[in-house]
Structures are given as structure tokens and as C-alpha cells.
Amino acid sequence: MQFRLDLLFDLAIILVLFLGIQKFRKPKSARKGNLTAATALSAAIILLFLWNDIVKLHVVFVALLIGATLGWIVSARINMLQIPAMVGLQNGAGGMASFLVSFIELSRYSDSITGVVKFSGMTSLIIGAATLSGSLIASGKLANKIKQTPVIWPKHNWIFGAFVVLIIITASFTLNKTSTSLIVAAIILVVLSIGLGVVFSIRVGGADMPVLISFLNSTTGLAAAFCGVIVGNRLLIACGATVAASGSILTHVMCKAMNRNLLNIFVGFEAKSEYDWTEVLADESKALSESADERSVAQSGEPPDPFEKAAKITQNAESIIFVPGYGMALAQAQFLVNKISRYLEKQDKQVRFAIHPVAGRMPGHMNVLLAEAEIPYEKLFDMKYINSDFKDTDLAIVIGASDVVNPAAKKAKGTPISGMPILNAHEAKNVIVCNLDERPGYSGVRNSLYKNKNAILLFGDAKETLKKLFVHISGNEKILE
Amino acid sequence: MAELIIMILVFGLSIIIGYFLISRVPSLLHTPLMSMTNAISAIIIIGAILVFSQRTTIFVDILGAVAIIAATFNVVGGFKITDRMLKMFKGDGRS
Numbered sequence: 074m075q076f077r078l079d080l081l082f083d084l085a086i087i088l089v090l091f092l093g094i095q096k097f098r099k100p101k102s103a104r105k106g107n108l109t110a111a112t113a114l115s116a117a118i119i120l121l122f123l124w125n126d127i128v129k130l131h132v133v134f135v136a137l138l139i140g141a142t143l144g145w146i147v148s149a150r151i152n153m154l155q156i157p158a159m160v161g162l163q164n165g166a167g168g169m170a171s172f173l174v175s176f177i178e179l180s181r182y183s184d185s186i187t188g189v190v191k192f193s194g195m196t197s198l199i200i201g202a203a204t205l206s207g208s209l210i211a212s213g214k215l216a217n218k219i220k221q222t223p224v225i226w227p228k229h230n231w232i233f234g235a236f237v238v239l240i241i242i243t244a245s246f247t248l249n250k251t252s253t254s255l256i257v258a259a260i261i262l263v264v265l266s267i268g269l270g271v272v273f274s275i276r277v278g279g280a281d282m283p284v285l286i287s288f289l290n291s292t293t294g295l296a297a298a299f300c301g302v303i304v305g306n307r308l309l310i311a312c313g314a315t316v317a318a319s320g321s322i323l324t325h326v327m328c329k330a331m332n333r334n335l336l337n338i339f340v341g342f343e344a345k346s347e348y349d350w351t352e353v354l355a356d357e358s359k360a361l362s363e364s365a366d367e368r369s370v371a372q373s374g375e376p377p378d379p380f381e382k383a384a385k386i387t388q389n390a391e392s393i394i395f396v397p398g399y400g401m402a403l404a405q406a407q408f409l410v411n412k413i414s415r416y417l418e419k420q421d422k423q424v425r426f427a428i429h430p431v432a433g434r435m436p437g438h439m440n441v442l443l444a445e446a447e448i449p450y451e452k453l454f455d456m457k458y459i460n461s462d463f464k465d466t467d468l469a470i471v472i473g474a475s476d477v478v479n480p481a482a483k484k485a486k487g488t489p490i491s492g493m494p495i496l497n498a499h500e501a502k503n504v505i506v507c508n509l510d511e512r513p514g515y516s517g518v519r520n521s522l523y524k525n526k527n528a529i530l531l532f533g534d535a536k537e538t539l540k541k542l543f544v545h546i547s548g549n550e551k552i553l554e
Numbered sequence: 555m556a557e558l559i560i561m562i563l564v565f566g567l568s569i570i571i572g573y574f575l576i577s578r579v580p581s582l583l584h585t586p587l588m589s590m591t592n593a594i595s596a597i598i599i600i601g602a603i604l605v606f607s608q609r610t611t612i613f614v615d616i617l618g619a620v621a622i623i624a625a626t627f628n629v630v631g632g633f634k635i636t637d638r639m640l641k642m643f644k645g646d647g648r649s
Contacts, residue, residue, distance in 0.1 A: 087568070090594065091571060091572075091575060093590075094572070094575045094576065094579075094587075094590075095575055095578075097576075097579045097583055097586075097587055097590075098578050098579060098580070099580075100580075100582060100583060100640070100643040100645070101645065103583055103586060103640050103643070104637060104640040104641065104643075106590075107586070107590050107633060107636045107637055107640055108637070110590060110593070110594060110633070111593070111633040114593070114594065114596075114597060114629060114633075117597065117600060118599060118600065118603070121600055121603055121604070122603075125603075125604065125607045126607060127603065127606050127607055128606050128607065128608065128609055128610065129606050129610060129615065130606075132606065132615055132618070132619055133603055133606050133619075133622060135619070136618075136619040136620075136622035136623050136626070137622060137626050139623050139626075140622060140623040140624065140625065140626025140627045140629075140630065141626050141627075141629075141630045143623070143626075143627050143631070144626060144627040144628065144629065144630030144631030144632075144634065145630050145631070145634060147627075147631055148630070148631040148632075148634040148635035148638065149634065149638075151635070153639070156585060156589070156635070156639070159589075159631070159635065160585075160588055160589050160592060163589070163592040163593075163596075163627075163628050163631065163632060164592065166596075166624040166625070166627055166628050167592060167595045167596055167598065167624070167625070167628055169620075169621070169624045170596070170598045170599070170601075170602055170621040170622075170624040170625040170628075171598050171601075173602070173617050173618070173620060173621040173624075174598060174601040174602050174605060174618075174621050176617065177605050177614055177617055177618060177621075178605075181608075181614070189558060286588075287588070290588055290591065290592065293592065293595050294591070294595045297595045297597065297598045297601075298565060300598060300601055301561070301601070302561055304600075304601040304604055305557070305561075306600055306601060306604070307560065307561065307564045308597060308600060309597055309598060309600055309601055310561055310564045310565050310568065311564050311565075311567075311568040312568075312594050312595060312597040313568075313595060313597070313598075314564070314565045314566075314568035314569045314572060315568045315569070315571070315572035315575075315576075315591070315594065316572075316591045316592075316594055316595040317569065317572075318568070318569045318570075318572035318573045318576060319572060319576045319587065319588070319591045320588075320591070322573065322576050322577055323584060323587075323588060326581070326584075428581070428582075430581055435584075435585055435588065436581065436584035436585060436588060437581055437582060437583060437584030437585035437586070437587070437588075438585050440581070440582045440583070440584075440585065440643075441585045441586070441639050441642070444639070444642040444643045444644070445642050447642075447644060449644060449645050449646035450582060450643050450644070450645060451645055451646050452646070453582060455580070455581050455582070
């Protein structure tokens with residue numbers, strides 16, 4: 074009977090958890106959904122204490138207290154720009170917990186453990202340890218603690234392959250071993266897997282970070298699920314599998330948004346394709362100096378203040394779409410963007426925001442950054458819903474975004490962004506670009522939007538540029554006070 | 555054997571149900587979703603606490619305690635930060 078009661082409670086907890094996730098369909102109910110999931114998890118932990126005799130309660134409680142305090146303090150303090158790094162850190166912490174528990178169970182039952190259970194324990198050990206080191210690298214990159222650009226060592230794929238082969242050899246050697254040699258093998262596996270995670274993560278960087286972080290999210294879940302088998306706990310398996318599914322979906326969404334496949338990003342099979350970087354860079358610097366010349370010529374003829382022009386266009390526009398990018402967030406300009414958008418709305422203009430799926434550093438990051446600035450979520454539109462509207466729009470205002478509005482993605486072949494779906498900002502009647510400078514985005518591909526006749530370029534710090542533009546639009550020097 | 559079949563069933567079903575539930579989540583909420591699922595995967599805390607349901611050595615005490623700290627960090631931090639984010643998502647009151 075005890076067994077069935079167990080099953081019933083587990084089932085109830087999982088159902089409540091699913092209910093929580095289901096509430097994530099709408100932003101209004103999502104907060105309740107999060108609370109529901111938290112309740113389910115707390116119930117699971119409380120039931121655990123009721124049903125099991127815990128030997129060293131004091132150790133458990135001290136550990137719980139430390140973890141909870143750390144989690145509370147960190148999550149209360151970080152800002153929205155740091156969320157991706159925090160999520161990366163959590164992926165790592167999850168992986169670490171999984172491989173530690175698997176390791177303890179493997180070594181504890183090293184004499185009797187066999188078959189599927191042993192296999193699951195090893196898998197959890199490998200995935201968990203690799204997730205830990207991979208996530209720490211990812212988190213470090215996202216927090217700007219280590220170089221964000223991809224680091225590719227000579228023979229990178231060979232090193233990666235060597236780690237994989239060594240892990241497989243060690244693991245298969247371990248499957249028919251017991252006692253001490255099993256423990257030793259498990260330690261070797263952990264070390265190898267940590268190395269694998271580093272080799273894996275270090276080569277991903279820049280615009281590919283959202284893919285990496287989603288992928289590591291799913292491996293955390295997978296490690297927990299396999300750990301569930303060795304612990305013999307259904308809840309662990311269910312939750313781990315759900316998270317693995319979630320992470321995989323997000324990984325897929327991100328890949329599709331960049332028109333790249335997973336293998337390309339992680340192993341770089343196509344990295345040395347027809348794309349010749351030196352040529353592009355040379356071409357780029359030439360083009361840059363040319364356009365600078367053009368501009369100085371144009372300015373010496375009749376000097377129209379670009380801000381005057383931009384302000385006039387904005388005043389005359391009836392429909393406006395903002396295109397925010399990570400540059401806006403780095404300049405912390407989203408709060409000012411909110412002010413401007415509300416001002417424009419009061420003038421009876423239609424104001425919307427177009428969000429590219431990979432804008433920001435993780436899936437959906439841009440939405441959070443804009444929500445922080447109190448921009449109502451009804452105004453935020455995903456690329457697939459708003460892209461066809463650009464051609465009927467009077468004005469697109471690009472703020473700190475380059476690759477996601479670069480029409481070169483459609484025309485040029487063999488560049489890192491070729492074939493990537495972009496926001497059709499160039500189709501709007503006018504485009505105002507408030508980017509830091511003329512340099513290309515993370516992809517390194519020059520933005521052909523800048524050459525469009527209908528584009529007004531306002532280079533400089535987004536916040537300063539927008540302040541100046543806002544003053545010009547409103548004609549009120551004191552509008553910002 | 556029965557236990558194993560249940561486990562495989564649980565694994566498969568959870569992936570399928572999770573897939574359907576999560577593919578309905580709008581991209582608007584993908585960041586909070588990810589941070590919440592991180593908190594959910596910290597259910598590994600159960601495994602970490604169960605380590606202490608038997609007699610332990612000092613070595614296991616340390617490893618187990620570290621696992622509990624990491625998992626609790628995720629549970630508390632994950633749910634709290636998700637709540638902070640979702641609190642910011644406000645409508646314009648028209649709908």
C-alpha cells in the first residue's frame with residue numbers, strides 16, 4: 074500500500090508542476106504559474122522529510138540554510154542585464170548537484186550496482202560534470218569575466234573528439250568493474266567530463282550564446298533525470314525530463330532564428346566554408362572610409378542637422394516601430410525609450426516594438442529588458458508577427474541592433490548571418506539608426522542598411538543620442554527633467 | 555523490473571507532456587521560463603537529501619552538503635528571480 078500512496082503523491086506533485094508550466098502561456102497568469110511550481114517543489118521536499126529518516130539532520134539543515142540564503146541574496150541583487158549569467162550559473166549548479174549525488178550513490182553501492190542503474194549513474198555523472206564546467210565558462214562569458222568571442226584552439230575538434238573517445242572508453246571499462254576500481258574510474262570520468270565541458274563551451278561565443286545557454290539548460294535536466302534512476306526517484310526523472318524537453322525546444326527555437334544548425338555552432342563543421350574573413354575585413358574598411366568621405370562631402374554641401382531631420386520625420390510619422398537590440402540594453406537606454414514611446418503615443422501615433430528571437434543574450438531576454446522599463450507587453454511583437462508590417466510603416470527606429478536588421482543576411486552568401494531571418498526594418502519608409510558606431514555587429518558583417526537612402530544614422534551612445542533626439546522631437550529643452 | 559518500466563514510462567511521458575506544454579509558451583516569456591525550469595531541475599535536491607537517509611562518512615557528508623547547497627541555491631534563486639521578472643511584465647490595462 075505504501076508504494077501506491079507514494080506513487081499517488083508523486084503523480085499529484087507532477088500534475089501541479091505541469092499546471093504551473095501551463096500557466097506560462099500568458100504573461101498575466103505566468104506569475105501564478107511560477108508560484109504553483111514553487112509550491113509543488115516545496116511540497117515534494119516536505120513530504121521527503123516526513124517519509125524518510127534523515128540521519129544527519131543538522132548537516133542537511135545547515136546546507137539548506139546556506140543554499141537558500143545564497144540564492145535569496147543573489148537573486149534579489151542582480152539586475153536584468155545579468156540574468157543570462159545567473160541562468161548560466163544555475164545550469165552549472167544543477168549539473169554539479171546531479172553529478173555529486175550520482176557519484177555518492179555509485180561509490181556507496183559500488184559492490185552491488187549493476188545494469189541500467191549503473192549506466193544511468195555514469196551518464197548522469199558525465200553529463201552533470203560537463204554541464205558544470207561548460208556552464209561556468211558560459212556564465213563567465215556572459216558576465217564579461219572572460220573573453221566573449223569564440224576561442225578556437227588548433228585542432229579543436231580533435232581535442233573535443235579525443236575527450237569523447239576517452240570518456241566512452243573509461244565508461245565502458247567501468248561497466249563490468251566493482252568496488253574500488255569503479256570509484257577510481259568514476260573520478261577519472263568526472264575529470265574528463267569537466268575537461269569536455271570546457272572544450273565544448275569555450276569555442277562558442279558572441280551571438281551564439283543563447284543557443285549554448287539553452288542547450289546547457291536541457292543537459293542539466295537530463296543529468297537530473299538520469300540521476301533519478303540511480304536514486305530510484307520518479308519525481309526526479311519526471312522533472313528532469315520536462316526540463317530537458319524545455320531546454321531542447323528553446324535550443325531549437327534559437328537555432329531556427331539564426332538559420333544555423335546545432336552541429337555548425339558546437340563543432341563548427343562549416344566554420345571554414347567559402348567565407349573569407351580577410352577579404353571581408355578589407356572590403357569593410359574600404360567601404361567605411363568611402364562612406365565617411367561621402368558623408369563629409371554631403372555635409373560640406375548643405376549641412377542639415379541629422380537630428381533636425383530625424384525629429385521632423387518622427388513628428389510626421391503616424392506608425393512607428395522600435396527595433397531594440399542588445400546595444401540599447403548596454404547603454405541602459407530602455408527607460409528613455411519607454412518615455413519617448415509614451416510621448417509619441419500621446420501624439421496619436423501607433424507605436425510598437427519588434428523583437429528578434431536572438432536579441433539579447435538568451436531566449437526572450439529583450440522582452441525582460443523592456444518589461445523592466447515598464448513598456449507594456451502588448452506592444453512587444455515577435456518577429457514572425459510584425460515583420461510583414463514594416464513595409465506599411467512610416468518609421469523604424471533601430472536602437473543598438475545591427476545583425477538582426479542587416480539586409481545583407483538576405484543577399485550575401487557565405488557570411489555567418491546568411492539566411493538568418495531578419496527584421497525588415499529597411500522596408501519602412503524611413504529608418505533612424507541609433508547605434509554606437511558604424512562597426513558591424515557580432516557576426517562581423519557590415520550592415521548594408523546603413524547605405525540605404527531612407528536611413529538616417531545617428532551614431533553615438535544610444536542614451537545620449539536618444540536624449541538629443543527627444544529634445545528635438547518635443548521641441549522642449551526641459552522634457553527630460 | 556516493474557520499477558524500471560515505471561521509470562522509463564515516467565521519463566517518456568514527461569518528455570512528451572513537457573514538450574507540448576512548453577511549445578505553447580510565447581517567446582515573450584522564454585527567459586522567465588528558462589529560469590523557472592532551472593528551479594524545477596533543482597528537484598535534484600531530493601536526491602541530495604536522500605543521501606543522508608543512510609549512515610554517512612565525513613567524505614559523503616561534505617559532497618552531499620555541497621550538492622544540497624547547490625540545489626537549494628537553484629530552487630530559491632530560480633523561483634525568486636522568475637517572480638521578480640514576471641512582476642515586471644505589465645499590460646497597458648486596455649485588454
